[in-house]
Amino acid sequence: MKIVVAFAVKEEVVDIPLKDAIIIPVITGIGKANAAFSLTRAVLLEKPDMVLNVGTAGTQKHSVGDVFACSHFIDRDLSHLNLPGITSELYTKTLLFNPHGVINTGDDFVTDSEILQGDVIDMEAFAEALVCKKMNLPFVSVKYVTDIVGKNSLKAWEDKLSDARKGLQRFFESC
Template sequence: MIGIICAMQIEADGIIALCENVKTRTHAKMKFTLGTLHGKDVCVVVCGVGKVNAAMCALMLIEKYKPDIVLNSGVAGSLSPIVGIGDIVVATKSVEHDMNGTALGDKQGEITFPDGNMMFFECDKQASTLLAAICKEIPDTKVAQGIIASGDIFVSDRKQRFKINDRFGALACEMEGAAIGHVCARCEVPYGIIRAISDDLDENKGMDFVKFCELASKKTVAAVSGFVKAYSDKM
């Protein structure tokens, strides 16, 4: 099974519309939609905004449905001139940029676990490579692979964008991906992240995000559909 966690309902609806044999179940007030896409079992769920929602959703998905891989898709803000509005970033790894234990001697973004510290959560390499290749087939779309940074803040300030980029080398920022990566890493489940850029370095405001949602969902739905069609659990 492929687990798909979406940041937007409009995107989840686009994926579900492509599915067959659809049925729904509710856990922790989240609706999990089960079905088949290109003959493969999938589970699609909207996690809501923020890292706690995303982490709770990912853990519930893993415990209830045992996915072979978890894919997170949605929109993100650019942190680099390399990517602009309409482009797609496929994560190679993710980081929680707002995690700050520096007063205790940790590095910014570093998380302490019982078995040691970790800053970056590595995405499944084969899945990321496949996802990037599929995204490159989407018309009028530039695709970049790199680090995605997540935090419980909508980053619009240009200086803050550059600060996150400088500190972590991240190409894009959003509010869920690294939390999903965090849970997947601890549960030893492969994961990947795809994000369409909704706002760039020109200090776009919230309306840019809203206006771009429909276009972004079309691109990411196409990418997710292509990924599911090409994905093999033997990867």
């Protein structure tokens, strides 16, 4: 099976030791537009069997160090628009893991304590899920919680990247 693995930044890259899989890593850049563009280009060039998003996230409900595999996505930037044809929530099919969480995606690094839907909060997953849904590709996102929204800062995220790589590596080695 050929899998494109999307990472937002090089500091999130980990080895994905999946048996019988050809892994194609892609650094998408931060944010929904960068993620959608970079992933679309990779999918068109590589023609994978599925896409895996791997990275870090914040949370309001869980603990630093928790890992979530998700196939349910919310776009917090679009969720308050009540316009026909606007998709702000979607589910993806997946071939790997046992999805058990919801990702809330938006184009900002959330630092205030406004209550948001979902288990984890990121800046890319919804856009990548939408690309895969439109291209009929299985998609799952695996996120390591690096920070508690409203209690930590961008600096806290940067300080936790090493822990995130170790935690994500343990997750994939246990699969």
